[in-house]
Amino acid sequence: MKNGYRIEWTDHALKELSEIFAYLKNNWTERELQKLSQKIEKTIELISKNPELFQKTYIKKDVRRVVITKHNSLYYRINIETIEILSFFANRKNPNKLEL
Numbered sequence: 001m002k003n004g005y006r007i008e009w010t011d012h013a014l015k016e017l018s019e020i021f022a023y024l025k026n027n028w029t030e031r032e033l034q035k036l037s038q039k040i041e042k043t044i045e046l047i048s049k050n051p052e053l054f055q056k057t058y059i060k061k062d063v064r065r066v067v068i069t070k071h072n073s074l075y076y077r078i079n080i081e082t083i084e085i086l087s088f089f090a091n092r093k094n095p096n097k098l099e100l
Helices: 011-027 030-049
Strands: 006-009 063-069 072-078 082-090
Touching (some): 006 030
């Protein structure tokens, strides 16, 4: 695709992202939040242009994982014309709570 794949966030991933930002607003500075937002945007752009750039997970073969920061990872699936963001997971959580 010329401009990359279209990105679609699942409701679950958006909920996790919202919860993480709500938590971080109380514990991080505005500058740190801005840097995280920029890292997420840059990563989404990379995924859109080259979806196979990041590693496949051991959980499901069609799901890939990218570490945004040491605290957060993003899980996604490549579809025919879209990239589906499945989870924005806080790495400090129990890995058994990861929902894909």
